[in-house]
Amino acid sequence: MCNCGQRPVLKSSKTTENPGHRFWGCAYYDVGKGCNFFAWADVEPQAQEVEVLRLRMRISTLKTKLAYVKIQLLLAVTFGVIGWIVVLILCYRVYSLLDNRGKMKELGGEDIVLLG
Ligand SMILES: [Zn+2]
Numbered sequence: 001m002c003n004c005g006q007r008p009v010l011k012s013s014k015t016t017e018n019p020g021h022r023f024w025g026c027a028y029y030d031v032g033k034g035c036n037f038f039a040w041a042d043v044e045p046q047a048q049e050v051e052v053l054r055l056r057m058r059i060s061t062l063k064t065k066l067a068y069v070k071i072q073l074l075l076a077v078t079f080g081v082i083g084w085i086v087v088l089i090l091c092y093r094v095y096s097l098l099d100n101r102g103k104m105k106e107l108g109g110e111d112i113v114l115l116g
Pocket of ligand 1: 002003004005026027034
């Protein structure tokens with residue numbers, strides 16, 4: 001932000017001392033209304049590159065973490081589904097055992113105490 005609260009614009013220097021050197025200047029400077037905001041855009045290209053590399057590494061770290069969390073979520077969902085299937089199978093087995101017990105009773109067989 002420059003002194004008048006505007007986003008600075010990237011310009012090219014036309015002075016003889018720094019021809020083509022890029023800088024950030026006030027958006028209104030050319031029309032004579034702006035402030036004197038000034039900052040070289042390429043003062044420390046090495047520092048900027050280091051920053052870019054650092055951010056790229058951070059992005060790849062985050063991507064790795066995201067992939068890891070996605071796998072965990074997938075595993076949790078899979079185990080959850082398997083868990084429910086097991087619960088349903090067990091419910092069905094308990095039901096069919098109780099059903100058999102009822103049939104045996106109907107046929108005059110001994111009552112088997114399954115539960116309690
Ligand atoms: Zn300004």
